[in-house]
Amino acid sequence: MNRREFVRAFVQTSAAVGAAAGSLSASAQRGAASSPADFDANVARHPSLAPYKGVSDAAGVGSGDLRCESLTVTGQWPEALRGRFYRNGPALFERGGQRYQHWFDGDGMLQQFSFGGGKVAHRGALVRTHKLLTEQKAGKFVYSAFGSYIASDLPLQGPDSVNTANTSVIEHAGRLMALWEGGSAYEMNVSDLSTRGPVTWKAGLEQVPFSAHPKRDADGHLWNIGSFGSRLIAWHIDPQGNLVDAKIGSSPYPGGMVHDMAVTEQFLVVPLPPVKLNFDALRAGGPEQAFALDGKEPLRILVMRKDDLSQRKVFELPAQMVFHVGNAYERADGNVSLSFVGSPSTQFLRQGAVSVMRGEPSMAGHASTQLVELNLSTGRATLSALDDCVEFPQIDPRRVGQAARQLLSTASWMGYAGREGSYHGVQLRDVVSGKQRRFDYGANMVVEEHMMVPKPGRSGELEAWLMSTSFDVKRQITLLNVLDAAHIEDGPVAQASLPYKLPFGFHGHFAV
Amino acid sequence: MKYLPTTLASVLFALFNVAASAQTCTPIEVRNVRAAQGTLMVAAYTSEADFNKKPATAMQIKATDESMTFSMCLPGGTANVALMMFQDLNDNGKMDSNVLGIPSEPWGSSGKPSNFGPPNWAAAAVALPQDGKPIVVMLSK
Numbered sequence: 001m002n003r004r005e006f007v008r009a010f011v012q013t014s015a016a017v018g019a020a021a022g023s024l025s026a027s028a029q030r031g032a033a034s035s036p037a038d039f040d041a042n043v044a045r046h047p048s049l050a051p052y053k054g055v056s057d058a059a060g061v062g063s064g065d066l067r068c069e070s071l072t073v074t075g076q077w078p079e080a081l082r083g084r085f086y087r088n089g090p091a092l093f094e095r096g097g098q099r100y101q102h103w104f105d106g107d108g109m110l111q112q113f114s115f116g117g118g119k120v121a122h123r124g125a126l127v128r129t130h131k132l133l134t135e136q137k138a139g140k141f142v143y144s145a146f147g148s149y150i151a152s153d154l155p156l157q158g159p160d161s162v163n164t165a166n167t168s169v170i171e172h173a174g175r176l177m178a179l180w181e182g183g184s185a186y187e188m189n190v191s192d193l194s195t196r197g198p199v200t201w202k203a204g205l206e207q208v209p210f211s212a213h214p215k216r217d218a219d220g221h222l223w224n225i226g227s228f229g230s231r232l233i234a235w236h237i238d239p240q241g242n243l244v245d246a247k248i249g250s251s252p253y254p255g256g257m258v259h260d261m262a263v264t265e266q267f268l269v270v271p272l273p274p275v276k277l278n279f280d281a282l283r284a285g286g287p288e289q290a291f292a293l294d295g296k297e298p299l300r301i302l303v304m305r306k307d308d309l310s311q312r313k314v315f316e317l318p319a320q321m322v323f324h325v326g327n328a329y330e331r332a333d334g335n336v337s338l339s340f341v342g343s344p345s346t347q348f349l350r351q352g353a354v355s356v357m358r359g360e361p362s363m364a365g366h367a368s369t370q371l372v373e374l375n376l377s378t379g380r381a382t383l384s385a386l387d388d389c390v391e392f393p394q395i396d397p398r399r400v401g402q403a404a405r406q407l408l409s410t411a412s413w414m415g416y417a418g419r420e421g422s423y424h425g426v427q428l429r430d431v432v433s434g435k436q437r438r439f440d441y442g443a444n445m446v447v448e449e450h451m452m453v454p455k456p457g458r459s460g461e462l463e464a465w466l467m468s469t470s471f472d473v474k475r476q477i478t479l480l481n482v483l484d485a486a487h488i489e490d491g492p493v494a495q496a497s498l499p500y501k502l503p504f505g506f507h508g509h510f511a512v
Numbered sequence: 513m514k515y516l517p518t519t520l521a522s523v524l525f526a527l528f529n530v531a532a533s534a535q536t537c538t539p540i541e542v543r544n545v546r547a548a549q550g551t552l553m554v555a556a557y558t559s560e561a562d563f564n565k566k567p568a569t570a571m572q573i574k575a576t577d578e579s580m581t582f583s584m585c586l587p588g589g590t591a592n593v594a595l596m597m598f599q600d601l602n603d604n605g606k607m608d609s610n611v612l613g614i615p616s617e618p619w620g621s622s623g624k625p626s627n628f629g630p631p632n633w634a635a636a637a638v639a640l641p642q643d644g645k646p647i648v649v650m651l652s653k
Contacts, residue, residue, distance in 0.1 A: 154650055157615065158610075205611060228612050231612065248612075
C-alpha cells in the first residue's frame, strides 16, 4: 500500500474512533465514588434498593446465571396466556473490588419468563458481550462506562468495545436481541439465553448504533434509529427479519442524547432533548455534574419521512428531558399526535441513578405524561402537560403508529416514606377523556415497567393483560404480575414468585 | 490492491533501512494483536510537521502472535517518534471501516492516544528509548 493511502486511512480512522469514544466513553473521575462495601452498609438501611447490588459472572451465590423451572403461582394464571416475557437491564456493577457509580453502566442481563402447560419458568443470563468477556478475563473493569471513569490505556475499537447490551430486548422474526443505545444489537439464543454475538445486518454496518427502542408497526415491520455524533441512522427491518434499509441522515441537534422514537405510517418522530454529555464536567466532577439540561435550547421534535430522511420538520418546545415516547399517529387532519414522558430536569440522570449505586435513595422523580399535537403545515407544536408522576409509557402493541387511547405507565402518587425515587403503582390513562385508572401495589413493592399483552383472538384495546415484574421489599424476592387491563384497579389476577431477587431492569418485551 | 508478500516486503524495507546512513534502531512491542490474521501496518513519524503526512519509516509485518516485538530503524538523530499502526486483518491493503467511518480493524498508536479525539502528535510522540527498552503500542479492542 502506498504511504498516502496509509496516512489517509489513519486520519479517517483516528477521527472516527475519536468520535466514537467521545460520544460513548464518558469518563468520570473521583468524587463520591461508590464502593461495594459502602453499598452493602447503606443498603442495610434501605432494603428497597437491594436489587441494585447486582449479580456476578462467577458461579455460586450472586451468580447472574439463574434458573427456576416452576415459580410459585398465586391467583388464577390465565390459561390462554402463553409465550415468553423478557426483561433487560444493567446487572453486573462490581468487579475486582470496583463498583460502578451510575446505574446505567452495568453489564446487561436478560430475564426470560416462559409460560405454558400450567407452569411459569424463569431463566436469567448475562449478555456475554465483548466488554464483559474482556473484563472477565482481566479480572477488573477495563473500559470507562457512561458514568464511571476506569483508568485504562486500551484504545477503543469503537462503540461495541463498550456495548453493555443492557437497555431493552426484542424478539423479532425468531431472533432474540439484547439492545443498547450506542452500538450493535446482541443476538441471544431463545432456548438457553446463550450469547451469539453482535448483529451485523450487512457488511459495512458493523458497530452502527441500533438503539434500544425499535418500534414494530401493525404490518410487522421493525423501525429503529441510531445516533452517532451529527448523524442519525434510520433502520428498517422487514417482518421476516431481513434488513430493508439503513438510511443515514443528519441530526438537527448534533451530539445530543437520542433515546427513543415513535413511528407513524409515514414518519419517524424523534424527541431530541437539549442534553449532551459534558466530558469536561465528567472528568472534573463525575456524572452528577455532567448531564445538565441546556435550558437555552428547546426540546426538539424531529419528524422525518421514513422514505426520505431529508424531508423533515423540526418542532420546538420549551426545554425538557425526555427518555421515552408512548406513541405517535397521523390524525385525519394530517397533524401528528405524540405522547411522551417528560421531565423539567435531568435530576434522575445526574443524581438518582448515582445515589442508588451508593445504596442511598434517590430524590422524587417528577416526570409526567406529555401530549403534543404537531401541525405539519404551520410547524407549530401544542403541548398538554398532565399532572402525574410516571415513567415507562407503553401502548397496545397492535396499535403502534396508529390511534391508541390507552397509555400505560408505572406511576407514583401516594408519597410513601423512603420510596420517593421509585414507583409503587401502575396507571392506565385514556388520552382522549383524560381519565386515569390505577392500582397501588403498596409501600413495600417496587414496581417496574408494565407491558400490554393482547388476549389471543381479541382486538379491543382493553382486551389485554398487563404484565410486569416487581420487587417485594419485605420478602426480598422478585414477583411476576398479571393484571387484566379492563380491571386494572383490582390488581393482579395472578402472581408468580421467584425464590430470588433480580436486578432492577429497564425494559421488557412479550413474544408469542 | 495487490502488494508484495509480507516477508519479501519486510526484507525490502530492511534493505532500505540498511542502505540509509546513520540509523537508530529501536524495539517496538505491539500488544492485542489478533494472532495469525493478516498484517501489521506501521508508520513512524519523527516531527509534528510530518505527522500523519510523511512517515520517516513504514513497515509491514505478518501478524503472528498476540504480543509481537520487532525492530524499527529510524534516521540518525531522531529524538522523538510517533508510531501509528493498524492490523490489516483481511490483507486488502487498507484499514476497513463501517459506513460511519468507525474502524473495523485494530488500530493503535504510541504514547497515550486520547479517548476523546484522534491521536495527535502531542499524545502519540514518545522519546526514543536509549536503554534498549521497547516502545509499547496497544492495539484497540
